[in-house]
Amino acid sequence: MEFSVKSGSPEKQRSACIVVGVFEPRRLTSIAEQLDKISEGYISNLLRRGDLEGKPGQMLLLHHVPNVLSERVLLVGCGKERELDERQYKQIIAKTINTLNETGSMEAVCFLSELHVKGRDAYWKVRHAVEATQDCLYTFDQLKSKKGETRRPLRKIVFNVPTRRELPIGERAIAEGLAVSSGSKLCKDVANMPPNICNPAYLGEQAQALATEFDKVDVELIGEEQMKELGMNSYLAVGRGSDNESIMSVINYQGGDKDTAPVVLVGKGLTFDSGGISIKPGAGMDEMKYDMGGAAGVIGTMRSLAELDLPINVIGVLAGCENMPDANAYRPGDILTTMSGQTVEVLNTDAEGRLVLCDALTYVERFNPALVIDVATLTGACVIALGAHASAVYSSHNPLAHDLTSAAEQSGDRAWRMPLWDEYQEQLESPFADMANIGGREAGSITAACFLARYTKKYTWAHMDIAGTAWKGGKNKGSTGRPVPMLTQFLLNYATEHSEQPSN
Structure with a gap:
């Protein structure tokens, strides 16, 4: 068009x-x-x-x-x-x-x-x-x-x-609208792909395709052997029941000075979530191919960013994994030692996204990030709380939460800030480990965010639960392309406020 x-x-x-x-x-x-x-x-x-x-x-x-x-x-x-x-x-x-x-x-x-x-x-x-x-x-x-x-x-x-005075404004609007649409299309294409094609390796291939297309993009793929060396035991446990190797794709876009701290986006990439040993009901399980909606949103945003050629540094992490039941699958009752050294008692293997994300969030400490935003189709409880209209935003950093909700308002890709109070942390207590991986039925989306917060003490962080907004179910099921518009708007605003021209 x-x-x-x-x-x-x-x-x-x-x-x-x-x-x-x-x-x-x-x-x-x-x-x-x-x-x-x-x-x-x-x-x-x-x-x-x-x-x-x-x-x-x-x-x-x-x-x-x-x-x-x-x-x-x-x-x-x-x-x-x-x-x-x-x-x-x-x-x-x-x-x-x-x-x-x-x-x-x-x-x-x-x-x-x-x-x-x-x-x-x-x-x-x-x-x-x-x-x-x-x-x-x-x-x-x-x-x-x-x-x-x-x-x-x-x-x-x-x-x-x-008036003719508004022509330059209109031309900029078209360029930015096309960049957002291009990222949303990639997000949809990747998310709509069936899980027998879109596995963690496929996510890596899509990331590498971006690096081939854009000079400012580099990609590193981290497989299971490297994860073992890094101590990412929680991430590895989730993928243990699958024949598809867990692969974390790290997309590095360098548009600013090389010494400028990057914005880091981390996307949950469960290319299929059966629930594992805590297997899900059969009805609607086909839609669990969309449990990589966070990773799809991140790669889509990275495409929009590269097309806009923004003068900032951004790293996108696609935490690719598949959760399947198998003789080798992790079990309820297992205790996992995460990359951070904290231990987790597994009460439900269907609360797997947080077990992948916690190690990815520890991994990104090495980038000394300006801020980190993780994006995940994390909880059904978020759908109950906010429905399909608004993504949930969690952060203990008020300026970051404000910037995200402002970007949501500007882009029309709605979001709502949720509480992240210490009182909810008590629900994650375990008699056998540092924490449990679920906190019960009450406030399920909040306790999931509280779990992730325990791994983000070393940087400014926000969590987005997009379980209700990443896809539409039923007869007209399909990816919505969200939250690419919101995240791209956030980066546009961030570039305006923090950009530096890259050095020659």
């Missing part, structure tokens, strides 16, 4: 289609009014006859409107003008793109980017129009023998901005 911005009046557009909005009740936007005037009342006459009310998402495609140069005019219902918010704006854009893709219009000039959205500027409207477009056109058909193809798909869209 090709995107561009321009500033022009609708009567001068010679395109396959012009897209303009109509508010409830049958009230033309200023752009639609211009077209109506040119067409000598053609559009308003149609509305008076009841062809379109203006409700959100209503569509009316007109051909050969009198005195209009474009072949088609698409009228889009935008609801009540005062109620147009971010969520509705993105839904309207998505419905518009799907409609255009079915009309045979291979290009379009869209004036919806001039709509007034509460609290949002031209940059936000253009960028999120790009992201919404790319999201609704995404398909995962790599493994289908017959691929559905649109006969005349939409290939080019131009977003209009009110």
Whole structure:
């Protein structure tokens, strides 16, 4: 898809289609009014006859409107003008793109980017129009023998901005929107891949492909032999029941000065989670291929970062592993000595993500990070708490928590800060080891974060539980590409505040 911005009046557009909005009740936007005037009342006459009310998402495609140069005019219902918010704006854009893709219009000039959205500027409207477009056109058909193809798909869209002064802003919005969309697409592609293909080695291959494509990216793969030498016994225990080797992929992006402390992103990469000996129920177990959603989010963010060429240093860690039941699998009752030297009593082998992450979080100490963010589809309890709309953010460092939730607000990739109080730590007490790997049913997402907090004392840290937001289940199951938009926005903000130009 090709995107561009321009500033022009609708009567001068010679395109396959012009897209303009109509508010409830049958009230033309200023752009639609211009077209109506040119067409000598053609559009308003149609509305008076009841062809379109203006409700959100209503569509009316007109051909050969009198005195209009474009072949088609698409009228889009935008609801009540005062109620147009971010969520509705993105839904309207998505419905518009799907409609255009079915009309045979291979290009379009869209004036919806001039709509007034509460609290949002031209940059936000253009960028999120790009992201919404790319999201609704995404398909995962790599493994289908017959691929559905649109006969005349939409290939080019131009977003209009009110004045020429806003053209540079619009161009930046397109570039950043495309980078976020590219990272989200990689996240989706990797997460949607079935577990017989997407195993820890596959994650490593995808990381190496980034290094091949981008000069500022290097990758190191750490296999089980090296993990043994490092004392990553907890990580190794989780993967012991699988024939697929556990592999931790370390992606190093160097855009800043070599001596500048990096931001580190750690993604849980359970390419399949059967639950191990504490095996999961069979219903919906196929969706446990998405238990590497954290790693998919990290590699997607690393792609967005590299495309944006941000002047900062970032390390992405994909903690690849597979949790399977086997004669060699770890058991409830086992006590593991983690890389940090702390011991863990295993009460449930289905609480495995934290056992992988704790060693990965100890490993990244060697980078002397500016900050560390781990991202994981960690707990079903998070889904109960926040549903599918918001990711959970945990941190005892108020500025970092604020920066993450601010990035979530900017990007529309919502997140909510959760408590991380010492009182919850008591639930992890064990009579036989330094801690247990679960703290009971109550506050399950919080106690999981408390467990990880015990391994992050040496740096500034935040944990994101994305169990409810990384994928959609059911008939239309699939990866959402989250939290790539939020993490990319966080890095954009971080680069603005902390960047240094790389030395020659």
